[in-house]
Amino acid sequence: MNNPSNTQQFNRNFEVDVLRGCSIVLMIIFHFGYDLSAFGWASYNTGIDIEWRVFRVVIVSGFLLAVGMSSYLGYYQSINTKKLAKGVSKLVLVALFISVSSYFMYPTTWVYFGIIHFIAIALLLSVCFVKKPNLSLLIALVILITWYFEWITFTPLWLWSIENIGIPQRTVDLVRFYPWFSVVLIGIFLMHHKLFGFSVSKNAGTNKVAWLGKHSLSIYLIHQPILYALFTLVELALA
Template identity: 25%
Template sequence: MTEPAAPPRRARLWEIDLLRTAAIVMMVVYHLVYDIRFLAPDVAPNPYDGGWRALQIACASTFLTVVGLSFWVRDARLRARGVDARERWRSGVPRGLQVAAGALAVSVATGIALGDELVRFGILHLIAVAHLVVLPGLVGLRHWNAVLGVAAVAAGLALQGTSSAQSALMVIGLDPGETGVDWVPLLPWIGPCLLGVAFGALLYPGGERRALLRGLGDGSPRAHAAGAPGRRSLTIYLVHQPILIALVAGALVATGTPLDPR
């Protein structure tokens, strides 16, 4: 007796890769200004204010929404194949641990470079927790994740400025006084992830495009090429800053701008 044929591998959704690429572009642009400000504070605009702060929020929100959207698509495709909840979670653990390892690497590297300003709970830490803990438990709520997502954002905004002596509570969103750079706590930032799950349930039932999106088709070669960075987002996230800092430092030195890292 022959073994039953394995289900065919589902095609990637090029538009999701393209969204992730858009987030990468925003990230690189923002970090370019951030690095100039870090190396030569009198040269660059303030990355923590105005339009640059808006870009930072838009970038993180896009990344996290795509995390939730991608999680939904993958989970729905596994459900369509009859995979139970426990096996669906187990199959996602390697990716979650990969992201967690990346988060640890970022913490170690920034600890060496920045001391007390190291990344304690940044966007990769949040994505790892979302993959391994939050989304597996809530993905089954489908569209109701939109309500939870809005509630998470509202709760996070309400917690702004609230301090706690317990540093571990910074993961939730309480400020212990030393959060380091790139602090992305669960409240409000798990909200975009949950909204992404809700969008996935609406737009990709069963893990495939619903009727109103089927006109997107397989995508043009240009669309697939543009989405290529989105298929390597973790690698790009981990390597882009050392490269950017080296390029920015070189450009500043070449133009005679004194370096004054702070």
């Protein structure tokens, strides 16, 4: 999606596809757990309970590291603006679809800036840093430190947006640009310095996981409707 068309296969990285594929698997597990709770078959809260919040951080971190790494692989030699525009446009359309559909499904908690919205913007901005990997790490550390110590906060802007723009106070999916963009920048740094510290042997299992990673956007779009339909069928069968 984000590689120049004439070097797409050359720039693909098997380990990055596996990382993205593992993140997809974990995301499906997370949403399966979320649906169990939503249908009243479990008593936990995936948005509050610490173990589920940590689980979500792991999943989002995997996806965003892969964004930074893939951006570096695709654009460190040259920036194919046509390919970049096509990739970002696709993500923007998907993000718009998610916002509209979630508004009808969850009118009080619809998705106004979920992970696809984030990746669309992060991909566009990340190409500015692929030739500056050390600066990427420095900016990432600044973001993380200022966020952790709350030296910079966007809470007033968020509250203003709730009151004046009409975004919901709660949403079913939110990936804040600050501090999450730091993970994308770290992915650029890791890939440039070859610090992505594992090598995956190709076999039947890892090839399937990598396949999931290559088709992560499509799987992201269809997995939850499938899960929700299955839960609904089971609920109707047990009624």
